[in-house]
Amino acid sequence: MFKGLSIHARSRQGLHARCEELLASLTLPRPFTTQRFLDNLAHGRGRPIVVLPLPGISGAGAPSGLWIATASTDYVCHEQKTSHLHQQQIILHECAHMLFGHRTVTDPEGTERLLPDLGPSLIRRALARSAYDSQQEAEAETLASMLLQAGHDEPAPVCVPTSETALVERLIRSLGQHPG
Numbered sequence: 001m002f003k004g005l006s007i008h009a010r011s012r013q014g015l016h017a018r019c020e021e022l023l024a025s026l027t028l029p030r031p032f033t034t035q036r037f038l039d040n041l042a043h044g045r046g047r048p049i050v051v052l053p054l055p056g057i058s059g060a061g062a063p064s065g066l067w068i069a070t071a072s073t074d075y076v077c078h079e080q081k082t083s084h085l086h087q088q089q090i091i092l093h094e095c096a097h098m099l100f101g102h103r104t105v106t107d108p109e110g111t112e113r114l115l116p117d118l119g120p121s122l123i124r125r126a127l128a129r130s131a132y133d134s135q136q137e138a139e140a141e142t143l144a145s146m147l148l149q150a151g152h153d154e155p156a157p158v159c160v161p162t163s164e165t166a167l168v169e170r171l172i173r174s175l176g177q178h179p180g
Contacts, residue, residue: 015135019143022099023150032151034088038076041095048073051091053080065090067097074098085148092144099143102136 029036042049054066054077064086066077078090 015138015142019139019146022143023146026099028147028150034091034151037147037151038091038095041098042074045074045098049095050075052077053087054078055080065094067094069098088148089144092147093140096140096143096147097136100136100139102140 027040029040038049038051050073052075064079064082066075068075068077076091076094078087078094080087082090
């Protein structure tokens with residue numbers, strides 16, 4: 001009997017290792033914001049990244065995000081009617097596809113129905129989340145989560161109004177003495 005990790009666990013371990021290696025190769029902006037990360041990525045790719053909120057793109061069988069690479073610009077589309085944190089996850093997920101260099105063949109007719117204003121040649125280059133294989137999706141989702149976590153490593157500075165300093169100090173002492 002094999003005493004090591006299960007195949008699934010080894011696969012997951014390899015996935016995390018690939019994502020950690022890619023994450024370590026990046027210079028993340030400090031403080032981290034999705035916009036500053038996008039600006040750095042655009043600069044590194046030598047082409048602009050335009051984020052487009054699109055209401056109602058998600059649903060049964062539809063992606064919640066979409067990366068469309070034209071000859072000169074990367075477009076990252078995300079579901080507009082979701083939380084800010086989910087929007088960041090979607091945007092970073094699509095950026096992770098860029099960083100990993102994922103490529104796929106899409107269903108032009110399906111993408112044309114989703115984005116009818118785009119021309120057929122542009123649609124052929126669209127990279128929809130639903131068209132990736134599961135390994136690419138797992139890589140993109142894991143890296144996006146790692147980026148979000150890395151971005152939250154540095155706590156935001158706390159600015160307490162002078163008039164509230166005594167109250168905040170009492171609250172901290174109270175919570176420290178009586179953990180909840």
